[in-house]
Amino acid sequence: MLCFVARGMHGASTETGRRIVRTSLRGAAAIVGAVDAVSSTGALDRTVEQLEVDMIRDALADAGLSIHDVDCVMSTNGMMASLDLAERLGVRGRFTDSTMTGGSSFEVHVEHAAAAIAAGLCEVAVIVYAATPRSGPNPFASGGPSMGKDSALFQWDLPYGLGLPAASYSLAARRHMHEFGTSSEQLAQIAVSFREWASKNPNAYHQTPMTIDDVLASPMVAEPLHKLDCCLVTDGAGALVVTSAERAKDLRSTPVYVLGAGTAHTHGMSLSQMGDVTTTGAAVSGPQAMAMAEIDHADIDVVELYDSFTITALMTLEDLGFCSKGEGGDFVSDGRLGPGGALPTNTNGGGLSYTHPGMYGMFVLVEAVRQLRGEGGDRQVDGAEVAIANGCGGVLSCTSTIVLGTESTL
Amino acid sequence: MPRIEPAPTPLSEPFWEATRADTLKAQRCNSCQMFVWYPRDFCPECLGADLTWVQLQGTGSIYSFNVMRKPGNPMMGDEVPYVVALVDLDEGIRMTTNIVGVDPESVSCDQRVVVDWSVELEDGRKLPTFTPLPT
Numbered sequence: 302m303l304c305f306v307a308r309g310m311h312g313a314s315t316e317t318g319r320r321i322v323r324t325s326l327r328g329a330a331a332i333v334g335a336v337d338a339v340s341s342t343g344a345l346d347r348t349v350e351q352l353e354v355d356m357i358r359d360a361l362a363d364a365g366l367s368i369h370d371v372d373c374v375m376s377t378n379g380m381m382a383s384l385d386l387a388e389r390l391g392v393r394g395r396f397t398d399s400t401m402t403g404g405s406s407f408e409v410h411v412e413h414a415a416a417a418i419a420a421g422l423c424e425v426a427v428i429v430y431a432a433t434p435r436s437g438p439n440p441f442a443s444g445g446p447s448m449g450k451d452s453a454l455f456q457w458d459l460p461y462g463l464g465l466p467a468a469s470y471s472l473a474a475r476r477h478m479h480e481f482g483t484s485s486e487q488l489a490q491i492a493v494s495f496r497e498w499a500s501k502n503p504n505a506y507h508q509t510p511m512t513i514d515d516v517l518a519s520p521m522v523a524e525p526l527h528k529l530d531c532c533l534v535t536d537g538a539g540a541l542v543v544t545s546a547e548r549a550k551d552l553r554s555t556p557v558y559v560l561g562a563g564t565a566h567t568h569g570m571s572l573s574q575m576g577d578v579t580t581t582g583a584a585v586s587g588p589q590a591m592a593m594a595e596i597d598h599a600d601i602d603v604v605e606l607y608d609s610f611t612i613t614a615l616m617t618l619e620d621l622g623f624c625s626k627g628e629g630g631d632f633v634s635d636g637r638l639g640p641g642g643a644l645p646t647n648t649n650g651g652g653l654s655y656t657h658p659g660m661y662g663m664f665v666l667v668e669a670v671r672q673l674r675g676e677g678g679d680r681q682v683d684g685a686e687v688a689i690a691n692g693c694g695g696v697l698s699c700t701s702t703i704v705l706g707t708e709s710t711l
Numbered sequence: 712m713p714r715i716e717p718a719p720t721p722l723s724e725p726f727w728e729a730t731r732a733d734t735l736k737a738q739r740c741n742s743c744q745m746f747v748w749y750p751r752d753f754c755p756e757c758l759g760a761d762l763t764w765v766q767l768q769g770t771g772s773i774y775s776f777n778v779m780r781k782p783g784n785p786m787m788g789d790e791v792p793y794v795v796a797l798v799d800l801d802e803g804i805r806m807t808t809n810i811v812g813v814d815p816e817s818v819s820c821d822q823r824v825v826v827d828w829s830v831e832l833e834d835g836r837k838l839p840t841f842t843p844l845p846t
Binding site: 467475526572574 | 786815821
């Protein structure tokens, strides 16, 4: 009998006497290598190309694998990105992915790698990111196809002086304030909590604790967002190695399993096309990833999310279901996101205090893996077994949510 | 006021030509009657390719806005502070625009606005901005 799996029916296996279609990725793949390079000076003294290869070498060493084991390379860096990188590495792949969804690209890559591995299309996937906007040219300055002169963004948004990323995010923040009464103090508390984590991270760019008043006293960039509501501009790089759960058992590192994944996008680079700017795609990708992982919010020990701006973090917490839409301001105001709080979030300091080379999603995943391996050092969350990692790319355009767990969660 | 001036394309030409006569136009789909913003070859509601340019009333409400204290591009350096807004036009489309002719601190969400033609580009086209309707 043919079995029809409806669109959107993710996260469950279809059983008709025997398993016909595996629609869940739960536990099929594991992250076995996870490294990053970040400096408290904000600058790295290597080129993007050097960093990419250094990260891949380090991530493979972390896993106890060699470049000869790799049959899939994933990258966002340029036209035919993954092919060019594989060529430099001498890798001939049997699966490949150059998906570019801005800062959520690396969560999308983990999702795709887990799916490809579950389907037997590849066995060892390497995902890499490097950018040096602080010490080298900013890769976003020249603009890609989505920012070129033929783009909708250029024709219909930029003549109005939209420009800075903060400009679009401030529009989301203002509407959230208008609809739900969210305050600048509540947004500032998010930056303060993440700074508390950063004070425990020797590689963080900002390690000095700060107060809500410090955030409110920083210059306005795009009202209602202050400078300290905005992410950093630093150099940074990272890489991940993903393989099958079976192969992961025999490797050097402690496997961190992909329990669930989901991706959702609402628009491209024009915020005018988003619809409700107070709800991101995480309202779709989050529940999907959590359903696939078969977990509830109470099961989550660590949250790592893309904090391009304080408002991004606040809306993401709502969209992932940690509180209701509109209640994010009250939810964060008791400092629960910080060390010792009820919901440890952005334990590396986040894009606001740790690093932000342009696409922070890589560091969301690396930190989640560190926490689940118990390698968090002074910032380790005791007994962390389940982490949720949420990337957000473009201008709130595309979210991708990955639920990760230790072996005990399988 | 210095601006990024996107060159008209065959697709956007009718919009820009209308601005020379202080007229705000957008496309409407002849299949599903939905208004379309920004200009497209097809309707994003039904993928119909039969679109007609029609004149808009030029009125709407501010969905959201900011106050740019740092310029969005170097050309706008002398313009700060200025207001970027998303305006919901009464025809049901949402445009990025500026709110002009008003103290930025007095702008609010859901405020009623009307199109304003005070921003002229170097080649005589105009950039539609909005200003609060008298209450």
